[in-house]
Amino acid sequence: MRSPFSRLREERRPSVLVVDDVQPNLELMEAVFQKAGLQVLTALGAEAALDIYASHQIDLAVLDVMMPGINGFELCRRLKNFSEKEFLPVVLVTALNDKKNRLTGLEAGADDFISKPFDTQELLTKIRSLLKLKELHEQLDHSESIIFSLVITMEARDHYTKGHSTRVGDLANEFGAFLGFPGKDLSVLKKAGILHDIGKMGLSEAILKKPAALTLDESEEIKRHPTLGEEICRPLKSMKDILPGIRHHHERWDGSGFPDQLAADSIPLMARILAIIDTFDAMVSIRPYRGKRSVEEALSVIEKERFSGQWDPELTGIFIRMMQLMAKGNYSYA
Ligand SMILES: [Fe+2]
Known part of the structure; x- marks a missing residue:
């Protein structure tokens, strides 16, 4: 079966950063994303995630909310700050599927949520649409910068x-x-x-x-x-x-x-x-x-x-x- 990410993969495989403090959870997500044709980077906790983010190109992050130390909300906030003008989609994974936590997540800048235990198909659908959104953002930026360059060239x-x-x-x-x-x-x-x-x-x-x-x-x-x-x-x-x-x-x-x-x-x-x-x-x-x-x-x-x-x-x-x-x-x- 053709992977949902195969078109993207022809150019560059999108990379997903998965963060969880429980190793088996990381391995499970890694297997799901790899099967879908994505590059996967895993981090056992927020500190490791920040290190990876600083040294790799990341297209999307999937963060567990309940982690010791820096939790998923705070990590989401920091990643969004670091990514500045670039659109970095963030999905929060939480067992706490209540309204208050979703609001906290939205305030932290999260783009979507997935509940534990997660449904693989639902997770991949959400990831796919966020990666599409990121692609559109990039195309838009690209088109705008072409137009601006043309103006500068014309005047020069x-x-x-x-x-x-x-x-x-x-x-x-x-x-x-x-x-x-x-x-x-x-x-x-x-x-x-x-x-x-x-x-x-x-x-x-x-x-x-x-x-x-x-x-x-x-x-x-x-x-x-x-x-x-x-x-x-x-x-x-x-x-x-x-x-x-x-x-x-x-x-x-x-x-x-x-x-x-x-x-x-x-x-x-x-x-x-x-x-x-x-x-x-x-x-x-x-x-x-x-x-x-x-x-x-x-x-x-x-x-x-x-x-x-x-x-x-x-x-x-x-x-x-x-x-x-x-x-x-x-x-x-x-
Ligand atoms: Fe004019």
Whole structure:
């Protein structure tokens, strides 16, 4: 019979760390997992488990809860902390199948539970679905990092735009924090800042780098980049929250922007923030037709044009205040 893990095994056999203070229990689990095609590492107690975790690649951990010294809950907490950004699924094995212990397990970060004496099929089903979940996490991270690398590569080709997106991302993050956004929103804002111009990848380099004035058709072509960017990022679920920022970063407060001619509050807040920062960074960067402006000069221009209909005037005022409070030459722009 084809093992449920055979597809994964063709690439690299997933490794499971099994922790129990009773040797026969370890041997039993080891036999079950090995039969299912997994690599198994066993640890007789939490201390040994931490040592193994530090020196091996572990894809999933199955922990007995009742162990002397560091128990399964505490070990789960530590492993989750150590694994940081990487998703390490943890299954707790417990004879104490009551609600209180499950809650303690969930608080410790456990992803699933199995009761003793365990049902082999149930255990393998849970492990299989958690390993699938981990695989998806990794694919997602991988896809995201490819997109981020593409943006950096695209910008690096042009001396004048080099670093623009990452600076916009960093400053958007800074501004979001100044506005009191929660951490989760800050990372969305930062990501949107980095990727706001990703649609330019779909435009001709000759137009993007054209030193002379653009024809009407060429200007229209450039205006496609927000919708192109949205299309590039839309297939990735993890990008869902940043799509409004990408699509609308060229809308204007007075409704004369593009692509949808949204006005005032109907422009998503993320896009209103990016519009200000995008312009600010362009001002303090070197352009083919001029040198860079100082932060003070750029802020003074933005202040003068605050009510010109380009940006959200209230948000612009707050941005200027933040920059005056924080910049004072502390920021370094290209
Ligand atoms: Fe743009």
